[in-house]
Amino acid sequence: MKKLGALFLSIFMVMSVFTTAHAAEKPVGVWIDGTEVKLGNSNPVVEKGTTLVPMRPLLEKLNVNMNWNKKTQTVTGTKNGLALSLTIGSTTATVNGEKKKLEVAPKTINNVTYVPVRFISETIGYKVEWNAAQRTITFVANNEAAGSTGFLWKVENNGNTVYLLGSIHVANDKMYPLRTEIEAAFEASQYLGVEVDLTKVDQTEMQKFLTEKGSYTDGTKLKDHVSADTYNKVVALLKANGLAGNAFDSYKPWVVTQGISSLQMQTTDYTPDTGIDLYFTQKAGKLNKPIIELENMQLQLNMFNQFSDGLQEKLLLDTLDSLKQTDKAAATASLDALSQMWMQGDEQSLVAMTQAVAKEPEYYKGLVSDRNANMVKHVKEYLNSDKKATYLVVVGALHMLGDDGIVTQLQKDGFNVVKQ
Incomplete structure (x- = not known):
């Protein structure tokens, strides 16, 4: 994956907070x-x-x-x-x-x-x-009793324990069940930490924020901010999906890029509804287990909005170009590979993905390193507190490894991080 845009769908799966709307469809x-x-x-x-x-x-x-x-x-x-x-x-x-x-x-x-x-x-x-x-549910003989491996670490300090779980935000049912150690970490924890509690996102507020930050309010349109070639590709893609060619005209390139990724996701069986984060957030909610947000929706949306105009168009154009493969199975194949990476706990592939993102410094800084520093700060607070408590912190897997990863930073700061 040499081009940044070819990574975007992958990043959507392991990092994105965006969810897709569900239209009325045929019965399951x-x-x-x-x-x-x-x-x-x-x-x-x-x-x-x-x-x-x-x-x-x-x-x-x-x-x-x-x-x-x-x-x-x-x-x-x-x-x-x-x-x-x-x-x-x-x-x-x-x-x-x-x-x-x-x-x-x-x-x-x-x-x-x-x-x-x-x-x-x-x-x-x-x-x-x-x-x-x-839109089918299929019963398959379960020959995977051990469950998905995932990415799980354990850190202890001052009587506190923090389990770190690298998540996939957009998943499918094949990733379940999870292995016993992951479920046990959740059972042992008094607190669940996540990037954003998606069960409590105010959709009205988020739409208002998107309108304020992600759309043009000065009378200009998308075509005034990107090249004619990029704009024409957006229009062609929308029409190919049965949508109005001007559907994205009011939005900035970063919103359009997310929208296109969502369109592509709808051709697969991967959804936020089965994501690892939401799985544990819903379990915690039913058990009245306190949920701690390490970030918030506004912070994450601002991250995209603050990317330079050049990077925003690059992300958009490269994402459009990655869709030249008209075979819709290509999207599923890419996500299947990422799913297998998570199910097998393939750290080598995870690090390679992190390094690929790092080749675009501005993108890497906003998406990964700056946010990692904030997450590490929270984890240290849990480890150094006087609560003597256990936490399960579930964040995108891309935050965990590499030079600026949460695991790496904690190890550099003298904490004993043990792979589970």
Whole structure:
């Protein structure tokens, strides 16, 4: 990846805070062992990031023997020595007598009982895969019990413990489950630290900020600030995606670049909804575990806005040029490689990505080194405090290694950072 623009989609995955809007689309389909589950008119629903599906057709397709207790609103199921039970409105389920915590409770909608699809799949011995293009949930035999490796380190000082987890902000279901050590770090922590708590972002305020910082208010348009060649490529891309050619006219190049990356993301099955950050943020919210923001949305948006005009257009043009590969599978292949890097905990590839970004000094300073210094400052505060507490700090993986990485800086300052 010699050009900076070729990195942008990768950076979007491991660094970006932007999320994409979800338009109304065709109903989600559920497939098991190559056959679609007939759900009738009862479509899957999403609640707090968790997909729920109609219980009866799902369990019947999985050959689970069911028993419904109307009085207690409890369903029990058995299959090959496995016994499970779920109760409407309760986030506690049981598997072979052991209590399990559900992200979302089973519920009844129009006299149809809905259950969390991931809980059912993992309990029966499957994992779920999401295909955004086809809008399908597929049950796949789970042969990866160890879970994704990721990038995890542990630092201790003054009775405090900080776990550092390098995240992927935009992911897919293939990255789950996570290995036991990552989940254990979350369980052990009293605090969760993230770049920005995306569950509490005020969309109205963010749009207002984007309008103020990311759009032209002096009567000029995008075409007045970039070359004719760059502008024509933007118009052509928008029209190719069925959008108005002037849709981005009011916005600065950095906003347009993010918008184009979002368009490309929509051709893949990678979404912010399954990102590592959001996964833990939602878990912490349900457990009332305090969430600490190391940054804020305004800071991150200002970073892009403060890039020079030359860098903004370079990012935009290089991103457009990287889309000359008309094969939409190219975007998925690139993100698949990054996903594999994270799942395998490939530090060599992560460092190489950091070094590639560093070849553009202004971009690297704003995106990586300046922000790393601020994050290291926070981590040191946790380590040196008198709280005697445990923290899990989840930030973009690109912040962790390299000359200015959080891990590297802590080691230089004398802390013993242990890879987990």
